Amino acid sequence: MNRLLSVRALALLCVALVSCATPSSSRPSAEAAPASGWQLEWARGAVFYEVFVRSFADSNGDGVGDFNGLTSKLDYLKGLGVEALWLMPMFESPSYHGYDVVDYEKVDSEYGTQEDFDRLVREAHQRGIRIVIDFVLNHTSAQHPWFVESASSPQSPKRDWYVWRQDNPGWKQPWGDGPVWHEKNGAYYYGIFWSGMPDLNYRNPEVRAEVKRLASLWLARGVDGFRLDAARHMVERGPGEEQNDTPETHDFWKEFSAHVRSVRPDALLVGEVWSDSKDILPYYGSTEKVRGGDELPMLFYFPVAEAILDSLQYGDAARLHARIEEFSTAFPSGALTAPFLANHDQVRVATRLEGQEGRIRVAPAVLLTLPGTPFLYYGEELGMPNGPVEGRDRDPAKRLPLPWDGTEKAGFTTGKPWAPFVAGWQQRNVAAQLADPGSLLQRYRKLIQLRHDSPALRVGTLKPLPRSDAAPAVVAYLREAPGERVLVVHNLGASPATVSQVLPGAPLDPLFVDPQVQAGAEASTSNSWQFVVPAYSSGVWRLR
């Protein structure tokens, strides 16, 4: 072998390895990037993991999870197969959850220092894990200095940073009965969530300039993108539905998106538009003008989360089948979609599925064999339920400390944990499940590994297969990428089922097949196959 050539080949291999392992080193400069278009192929099909830092791991014994604790657990996340983290808010805030920011430039001192955060980002990047942070732009805390200044006088230079009027028009929240205009010093300000979270005024160019500056600042500090809270509520026009999805809201996101793309075209924006697909899809904007969309390049797919869990709850896969048809046709070409099972605002999967082990084992098999960029919520991989605080469905019950082992403080802290552990943590914890080959955690690890190893599962197309009235709980689909075709079959019901499918290839190589799931050729024709699928079981095969 020519020595020069082999050195060159080795160098190329090193480049390839480095660019896989460290996101920061593969980052192209803004100059090298084309004038338009995202560079987000890294996110296509990748597995994300949502972390509540306060509840993940405590490094200093104060009972509050922190950056150093999270850094110490990165190898666990790497072992799980996670490729990126979404950190729930990590800025200074008066609340435990952080969705009401008082300083967008300063990390929450309960979580650590800026240096601790920088080290988290560095250590994550060294493991090929990217960091996306929660960017809560719709509103600030009422204690933010901007709002304190704005409220101080109608003549304040910050008056127009928030939305004020002299009278109360009596609008209600678009999803309920709560008031959205709140009295302060003889005038009314707009706050869609509650009086403690005044909405910023995105009609004001100064506000838009400031949040773009803040985005640049955090991208320069090494974060890989932003999860955009309450994305459909940025600019409001009037009562009721006129507080959702206004043209001005879309205009703002187009402007913000163009800014982020100009700074780092490989930075991810993922929007929370908590609604049905007809409201979600317009947030991609135009994929003709900008590759990946000229508005938000990724959106959470709330309807598919509902469909998976509803189908399991009712033992009927009709809703999921309908969403799979939508998934395969409705999204603009090249757009990134983020399916998930539940997030920090929703009842945890294990609780929603009434603690039924079979259902809890099928849910991730569905999520992780669908296209898109799946997001897991911390603890979901253990089957962690909602916790014993303030009622099952209240928010804190969805956000309790992660149990790492069965010792007295669950390996979460050496001090007094900021909140109680969930029921059953002595048995259902990371250490116990890592030691048990049949655990839910090991199932997540296998499914994620399968996704990493299969281009069809990771980035392939989706084609729903016909449903059978005789087996209403069964859903089947094909995933196809160049050179690979994968068949997926799930039974979301409590009874065993037998289904037939005519397949475009055979025979079948098993990739992930639950016990007692059987596939066999039907005698009559060469490409008609019969599947026997026990209750709450899944099978994944590669077609030859």
Ligand SMILES: [Ca+2]
């Ligand atoms: Ca701590």
Ligand SMILES: [Ca+2]
């Ligand atoms: Ca708003």
